[in-house]
Amino acid sequence: MKDKSIRAAFFLCGFAAFINLYATQGILRELAVAFGVSAERAGQGVSATTLAVAIIAPFVGTLAARFNRRDVIVAAALASALPVVWSAHAPGFASFLAARFAAGVLMPFIFAMSISYIGERYHRERATEVSAIFVAGTTLGGFAGRFVTNLFTSLLGWRHALDIVAVLSFATGLAIYASLPASGTVRAEGSCATKTQWKLAMRGPVLASFAVGACVLASQVATFTFVGLRLTRAPFDFSTAGIGAIYAVFLVAVVVTPISGRMARHRGPRDLALAAVGLAIAGSLLTLPDSVGAILVGLALGSTAVFVEQACANAFISHAAAGARTTAIGIYLSCYYFGGSLGSVLPIPAWHRWGWAGCVAFVVAAQALAGLLVFAFWRPERAAGRSDARGAPGQSPG
Numbered sequence: 001m002k003d004k005s006i007r008a009a010f011f012l013c014g015f016a017a018f019i020n021l022y023a024t025q026g027i028l029r030e031l032a033v034a035f036g037v038s039a040e041r042a043g044q045g046v047s048a049t050t051l052a053v054a055i056i057a058p059f060v061g062t063l064a065a066r067f068n069r070r071d072v073i074v075a076a077a078l079a080s081a082l083p084v085v086w087s088a089h090a091p092g093f094a095s096f097l098a099a100r101f102a103a104g105v106l107m108p109f110i111f112a113m114s115i116s117y118i119g120e121r122y123h124r125e126r127a128t129e130v131s132a133i134f135v136a137g138t139t140l141g142g143f144a145g146r147f148v149t150n151l152f153t154s155l156l157g158w159r160h161a162l163d164i165v166a167v168l169s170f171a172t173g174l175a176i177y178a179s180l181p182a183s184g185t186v187r188a189e190g191s192c193a194t195k196t197q198w199k200l201a202m203r204g205p206v207l208a209s210f211a212v213g214a215c216v217l218a219s220q221v222a223t224f225t226f227v228g229l230r231l232t233r234a235p236f237d238f239s240t241a242g243i244g245a246i247y248a249v250f251l252v253a254v255v256v257t258p259i260s261g262r263m264a265r266h267r268g269p270r271d272l273a274l275a276a277v278g279l280a281i282a283g284s285l286l287t288l289p290d291s292v293g294a295i296l297v298g299l300a301l302g303s304t305a306v307f308v309e310q311a312c313a314n315a316f317i318s319h320a321a322a323g324a325r326t327t328a329i330g331i332y333l334s335c336y337y338f339g340g341s342l343g344s345v346l347p348i349p350a351w352h353r354w355g356w357a358g359c360v361a362f363v364v365a366a367q368a369l370a371g372l373l374v375f376a377f378w379r380p381e382r383a384a385g386r387s388d389a390r391g392a393p394g395q396s397p398g
């Protein structure tokens with residue numbers, strides 16, 4: 001099978017992992033009316049999904065250890081259509097939340113197994129490039145889930161809009177099945193004792209990577225949570241539709257992230273991540289003036305930097321915890337989303353006191369901390385350690 005087809009398959013894996021994650025974020029008013037709850041409570045549909053991700057992700061490696069990676073990815077991608085249909089036709093709000101939780105349970109099996117498979121198939125430098133392609137897929141999937149749901153809600157109603165998302169999820173699963181080669185069983189993690197897997201996942205550089213993920217998503221969530229509040233006020237006075245349109249800046253990352261991955265093939269994830277930290281900080285500072293153009297450019301730079309940082313973290317962890325890739329990526333996912341939840345809460349005092357400037361200060365601090373961790377811990381000799389002493393970087397030991 002041609003490598004281009006395999007890379008396209010990993011792009012689709014990223015798309016499948018994220019198309020359902022934020023699909024209901026833009027239809028909170030419709031959900032509130034349908035279920036007789038407040039719009040704020042309707043937002044629990046997103047929280048239920050991310051909570052499920054955080055709970056199940058650390059255990060994906062253990063749960064899926066005996067199965068072929070491709071089979072797990074394809075099964076989860078195809079099955080993810082079911083909770084979307086369930087949520088589309090849920091008779092009550094409790095049933096809707098249960099469906100959204102079920103969607104979150106499946107997502108880590110696509111994400112963690114895909115990153116683990118990339119690390120198993122490719123050497124370290126090439127893995128960074130392919131991880132960037134995967135993350136570009138997650139970016140498009142996150143945008144498509146919001147866009148498709150909102151578009152068809154206005155045409156057909158929210159229930160049928162989610163039906164269409166379910167069809168897209170199922171079709172993506174079929175495309176992954178057709179384009180992703182079988183990987184064999186997960187021998188590396190299946191042959192290790194559970195204690196050994198967790199020991200590999202708890203090494204210093206890997207722990208630092210978990211903190212990097214938390215900082216990265218905290219900065220992203222803080223940015224897009226409070227920029228919406230800023231733009232609804234004078235002198236901008238954006239409408240609700242206008243606020244939703246700013247998510248289109250994510251599309252820049254779909255193009256830039258794979259390009260940056262190719263550029264990093266000969267430098268490794270550390271240099272690329274440090275460059276992305278600088279880009280994120282610069283983008284955040286660009287949003288300070290009361291200029292819509294400057295704000296949009298800053299948001300595009302900052303969001304693209306975050307996705308590049310995520311691709312680098314995926315690649316680094318896959319190499320540094322070669323004997324327990326899926327477990328380590330699962331823990332990373334939990335930390336990543338935990339950091340995201342903090343990003344919507346921790347900046348509140350600074351927002352109340354200094355407004356947008358306070359939020360920017362939080363983002364800069366979070367990114368600076370991520371940069372310090374990368375600089376201190378992401379060194380090649382530390383990444384290698386003992387975890388892959390039995391095999392070449394990017395190959396599955398055992």
